[in-house]
Amino acid sequence: MAGDTDTDVPELVPARMLNEFCYCPRLFFLEWVQSRFADNTDTVEGAWAHRAVDREEGRAPLPDDEEPFKVARSLSLSSPNLGIVAKADLVEAGADGKVVPVDHKKGRAPDLAEGAWEPERVQLCAVGLLLQEAGYDCDHGMLYFAASRRRVRIDFDEDLIQLTTSRLHQLREVAAEGTPPPPLVDSPKCPRCSLVGLCLPDETNVLAERTNRTARRLMPGADDARPLHVTEQGTWVTKSKGRVVISKDRERLASVRLIDVSQLCVHGSVQVSTQLLRELMAEDVPVCFFSYGGWFSGMAHGLPSKHVELRRQQVIVAAQGGLAIARRVIEGKIRNSRTLVRRNARPKPDTTIGSLKVLADQAAEAASVETLLGIEGAAARLYFEAFPTMLKSSGDLPGGLFDFAQRNRRPPRDAINCLLSYGYSLLTKELTVTTLAVGFDPYLGFYHRPRYGRPALALDLAEEFRPLVVESMVLTLVNNGELGPSDFVVRAGGVSLTREGRRTVTRAFERRLDTEVTHPIFKYRITYRRVLEVQARLLGALLLGEIDEYVAFVTR
Numbered sequence: 001m002a003g004d005t006d007t008d009v010p011e012l013v014p015a016r017m018l019n020e021f022c023y024c025p026r027l028f029f030l031e032w033v034q035s036r037f038a039d040n041t042d043t044v045e046g047a048w049a050h051r052a053v054d055r056e057e058g059r060a061p062l063p064d065d066e067e068p069f070k071v072a073r074s075l076s077l078s079s080p081n082l083g084i085v086a087k088a089d090l091v092e093a094g095a096d097g098k099v100v101p102v103d104h105k106k107g108r109a110p111d112l113a114e115g116a117w118e119p120e121r122v123q124l125c126a127v128g129l130l131l132q133e134a135g136y137d138c139d140h141g142m143l144y145f146a147a148s149r150r151r152v153r154i155d156f157d158e159d160l161i162q163l164t165t166s167r168l169h170q171l172r173e174v175a176a177e178g179t180p181p182p183p184l185v186d187s188p189k190c191p192r193c194s195l196v197g198l199c200l201p202d203e204t205n206v207l208a209e210r211t212n213r214t215a216r217r218l219m220p221g222a223d224d225a226r227p228l229h230v231t232e233q234g235t236w237v238t239k240s241k242g243r244v245v246i247s248k249d250r251e252r253l254a255s256v257r258l259i260d261v262s263q264l265c266v267h268g269s270v271q272v273s274t275q276l277l278r279e280l281m282a283e284d285v286p287v288c289f290f291s292y293g294g295w296f297s298g299m300a301h302g303l304p305s306k307h308v309e310l311r312r313q314q315v316i317v318a319a320q321g322g323l324a325i326a327r328r329v330i331e332g333k334i335r336n337s338r339t340l341v342r343r344n345a346r347p348k349p350d351t352t353i354g355s356l357k358v359l360a361d362q363a364a365e366a367a368s369v370e371t372l373l374g375i376e377g378a379a380a381r382l383y384f385e386a387f388p389t390m391l392k393s394s395g396d397l398p399g400g401l402f403d404f405a406q407r408n409r410r411p412p413r414d415a416i417n418c419l420l421s422y423g424y425s426l427l428t429k430e431l432t433v434t435t436l437a438v439g440f441d442p443y444l445g446f447y448h449r450p451r452y453g454r455p456a457l458a459l460d461l462a463e464e465f466r467p468l469v470v471e472s473m474v475l476t477l478v479n480n481g482e483l484g485p486s487d488f489v490v491r492a493g494g495v496s497l498t499r500e501g502r503r504t505v506t507r508a509f510e511r512r513l514d515t516e517v518t519h520p521i522f523k524y525r526i527t528y529r530r531v532l533e534v535q536a537r538l539l540g541a542l543l544l545g546e547i548d549e550y551v552a553f554v555t556r
């Protein structure tokens with residue numbers, strides 16, 4: 001039976017994957033074929049409820065052995081003939097020399113004539129078939145529902161066996177397809193699915209015009225964790241009892257639970273212990289390194305993503321020029337810049353606002369990346385000319401008034417340029433982490449060329465968010481007086497932030513990412529932090545052919 005559809009499909013499929021396939025073929029494909037996984041409370045609670053049967057225990061004598069079968073836990077079974085491999089939670093001796101597999105489920109027993117939903121019955125039947133294949137007499141199994149503390153008997157009758165074998169056949173066909181099935185449409189299963197945050201079923205279906213329904217609010221993933229920034233020079237960051245500990249001169253300055261950290265960002269001369277690095281890599285938490293001056297110099301992370309197909313498509317589309325994507329991100333950037341000017345500039349520069357609209361329309365139709373570069377340059381000049389009219393006052397900050405004629409950096413020569421550069425560096429770091437987590441190569445972009453070690457894809461996605469996240473943050477910091485002259489130092493004409501100044505900006509940046517906005521297309525409330533991830537995933541959906549167009553995040 002195994003391998004009868006495609007020789008690339010592994011010979012043995014885990015029975016657990018049959019369960020996923022019956023729940024949703026796309027879920028099966030993402031998990032098994034693409035090795036993509038995410039936990040939610042259901043999976044974490046499931047693992048906890050399962051702990052009693054996860055340890056191998058008991059002997060499992062074959063029917064011909066003299067020793068009688070009693071009970072075995074976590075029993076490994078496989079059959080090339082059936083094409084299935086499984087780890088049975090528990091197998092007990094039943095009446096008349098039969099053996100009975102018992103599968104543990106964390107939830108309540110459903111009120112169904114069949115005793116349980118199809119995915120659980122099929123998975124259990126697969127284990128039963130493996131036991132039969134091994135020579136045991138096995139005609140039924142039990143599902144133990146931990147929340148109801150009840151066992152439900154499932155008979156392996158002809159109908160269930162036929163259903164199980166036909167699902168197994170369909171599963172192999174879907175695996176051989178090479179592309180995932182489309183997301184379920186308006187299904188009540190999705191909000192409970194652990195992969196909803198990376199599958200984006202409603203968002204993909206809305207953009208692919210498979211439904212008219214508004215997207216449901218995204219289920220929060222591991223949204224409680226936050227980046228941890230260590231800016232104190234000369235500190236050591238180590239691991240102790242599930243916590244990240246920051247110390248200096250043997251004195252403990254702070255400690256944070258590991259599970260509350262989504263990234264560790266170290267600035268300047270800060271040492272990170274190998275033990276902590278290894279733990280963070282195992283948990284897929286990246287460590288981002290910044291120079292003392294705020295330059296994002298690199299990151300350490302675990303093994304690369306297994307989502308090979310996404311990277312393959314990224315290379316193909318980049319080699320074709322990626323113009324359609326570049327147009328969307330630049331158009332989005334110009335529209336968001338225009339909105340910032342329209343909302344904040346006093347007096348309102350109507351000519352600039354009008355010209356930015358024309359340039360955004362031109363960007364949407366640009367015939368080449370070179371043309372797009374010209375349009376973007378013209379828009380940036382107009383926009384930064386209007387930038388000082390959005391600032392209440394910056395004249396008393398080092399370097400004097402913002403030099404809009406030329407954005408300057410390395411080192412910036414006035415405080416506003418210094419704030420913009422640091423903000424862009426933080427945004428680039430955030431998107432480098434996000435694109436890497438989604439499975440992209442952050443260095444291969446569609447608008448920015450992969451030169452000088454630039455994370456070109458992160459820079460591409462940063463375009464539409466520069467006005468919304470960084471420039472809007474700079475306006476808030478300056479106009480609310482959250483930063484003053486003492487937060488900057490001037491050396492040889494270059495302006496940089498003091499340690500305290502950098503802390504204030506970093507805090508403001510994280511606050512900005514935590515700000516909730518209404519998504520212009522999907523209409524739900526969402527933080528900017530999540531928006532970055534959704535945009536990266538939608539770009540992935542485009543590359544994988546699930547939607548036809550990348551849509552930039554544009555506010556009104």
Ligand code: SF4
Pocket residue numbers: 023024025026027028030182183184187189190191193194195196199200201
């Ligand atoms: S979110 Fe919905 S469509 Fe996507 S994998 Fe899960 S169940 Fe399937």
